[in-house]
Amino acid sequence: MSRPTIVFVFSREGTDTSTRYGGFARRLVKSGNFPEADVKTVALENLIYHVSYDKTSVIDARTGFDLGDAQFVYLKSWSGLADEAVALAHYLFAKGVPFADMLAHGRGSSKLVTLFKQWAAGNRIPQTLYCHNQEIIFETRAIDLLGERFIMKDVYGTKGQNNYLVTFDEAKQILEEEKNKDVNYLFQTYIPNDGDYRVGVYGGVPKFILKRISDQSSHLNNISMGGRGELLAAEAAPKRLLSLAKRAASASELQFAGVDIIQNKHTKKWYILEVNQGSQIVTGAYASVNSTLFNDGLRLLLRQNMKRRRSKPRKIIGRRAIAILPELNIESVVAKIDTGAYSSTLHAVNIHVEKKGAAEELVFDIIPGEFIQTKSSKTETHRVRDFYTQKVRSSNGHIQVRYTIKTKISLDNIRFMASITLSDRSAMGYPLLIGRKLLRSRFIVNVELNEQNEIDWKY
Template sequence: MNRPTIVFVFSREGTDTSTRYGGFARRLVKSGNFPEADVKTVALENLIYHVSYDKTSVIDARTGFDLGDAQFVYLKSWSGLADEAVALAHYLFAKGVPFADMLAHGRGQSKLVTLFKQWAAGNRVPQTLYCHNQEIIFETRAIDLLGERFIMKDVYGTKGQNNYLVTVDEAKQILEEEKNEDINYLFQSYIPNDGDYRVGVYGGVSKFVLKRVSDQLSHLNNISAGGRGELLATEDAPERLLNLAKRAAAASELQFAGVDIIQDKHTKKWYILEVNQGSQIVTGAYASVNSTLFNDGLRLLMRQNMKRRRSKPRKIIGRRAIAILPELNIESVVAKIDTGAYSSTLHAENIHIEKSGVVEELVFDIVPGEFIQTKSGKAETHRVRDFYTQKVRSSNGHIQVRYTIKTKISLDNIRFMASITLSDRSAMGYPLLIGRKLLRSRFIVNVELNEQNEIDWKY
């Protein structure tokens, strides 16, 4: 069995003894921490970000280790390289790798972050390479993945500025000429095309479609770079294009977005190039039409927000939780959280009906045990008149008729009335099962958490 790997991430590479780099983890290990794990320290500036629809990775150039193979990643410091940290966090989140701090899983501003958000959402993007220390891309020969000629563009560029179609030698020459300028580049496969599309997504709806074609003197289709534009009615635009633009805007968490999409003229596959925040609404080609459609989207979103009921944020609980049932004198009971089950069920014994005249009472015993504690510490008999029967289908498909009671329950400090069926769960792991009917609109389940709301994952 392979040893798990824990990775500590810093902005810049330092020495193995500096507490701002390798010395941090070394001191933790020296104190007896992580005896069962391999510990690595990496620098954001040395990470090679490779994103494509088929294969995506974030690899430490110094060791060749893919951070997607780690069991835990701690982003200790990302000062000065915030977008590199955000892109890494989105990669780890999509790969299911636990990491801290979640603050890094933010929005970001660069094209690098946009690409990783789109990849994580399942949208196709051009094969792209990035490393803050740009010479690493060439030293490791990673650039060979992109073919003889490829796109080289400023990770923060706009309107086609600092955007080139180059060979390896031409790229190196540009980097040499601009070595004193604060520009970092993405390196991206060139998509052969007959133009691209700018789609305005306003209020979550694709409303504005502009087809852009280059002037044949440049690889750029941008109108600001000399290209020409043709306004398309949405009903004349490919449905695939409109749907992809909506998905791209949603993946970037933008209600108002300018989405740039290109189609490979040979394979006919669509690619997301960029997703911009409400770009060129009152400027650029067809600005009057664009601003009118933007206003329509704004009014739509305003109406939706006004209609939407305010709701409290849902709490996060784990795959197990501790509950209190005060009316049944249950001081503490460990509950299994099961979103596959509809109803909630409590273990009870000696369940039967007794009649007192014409009144029926449901009688049952609650017996304390390893996972359930009563206030008295002893078995208690309860009599309930407010009950009913319901049919419950078990996991093996059998239908049972169970008695159901209504009682107060406190789960993760939220108290409410709940309908709970009674059954003999002595053969089950936990005396209380919480199903999705009780969870709905109250809780979100994180299966990595235990009943103490602690991460409880195993190698």
């Protein structure tokens, strides 16, 4: 049996004897009662952050060790490199690696943190490389992953400033010319495009949609850098665009956000570029329209919060209930009521995505059984286009891709639309789990409630 690995993280690289670097772990081991484990000490400034939709890693350039393979990580200090620590914490959390302290799992303010949040939520982002010690990116030739020409942009940049489309040699030259400037760059795969979109998500709803198109003299679509803007009505915008913008804002924990999204003109795949905290609302292009739509979102959020404060749950239910999902032809399904779970999950099998033309369809089977009855009493295959994916971390630390749909549900004679995640629950006692998001403002749960005139629950 291999020994676990414990990693100690400091801001800057030091000596093996310094208590601000390698000497810290040495003294802990020497003091006795230290866990039986391999010990590594790494510096945030030497970590290579590689984030993409398909493969993500945070590797110590000195040893080649991926911190996602550790059994425990202690972020001892991150002075001056807070966003690097926050990005690392989001990576570890998504990988299921225990770490301390949770204070590091904060918000952050850089593009690097945004990218890791979007990756953890299952959103597609451009392949990106970052290292605070920027020379390491070139010394290790990690930059070769991005192709002959790639994007080089300030990790804290705004309005297209310090944003370049470069070759390897051009990037090296820029770093040399700016070596005395306090600028750190991240490097991304260039996405060939016919423009990008800035979507204003206000009150959690995509409202302001601006298509931005380059003037052909630059790779940048930013209006502040010479691009032109075309205002789109929400009903005329691609549904996939609006869905992605909403998910991106939610992943960054923003109710008011400016989400930049781009589509590869060859593959037609969508990518989240950036998520900003409601930028250029009263000063950017179409400011008057943008401000009005922002106010609409503000009023919507205010009404929702006021309604939530006034609303009282209308019914009391026990820890099990019978639900009906008419759009899925489910006439009855036994549901477990679990206030410890946030979302709701329905048992389904053969869950996969199929291409149908330019659109994607989520395909899944509902199998009738002892606790779930369908109209046909046979296995039914369903296809839906209104769905989204997300990455979730199970209790054992494994990352899984889950699919969520919106469908009508009737629970104890209360009918409403609900977001329900699909998963194979064949090993679970009940085919439907109802979480607190669905219960909120609708039901009070009394675990001692005596269910009368119900089926034999068979504990």
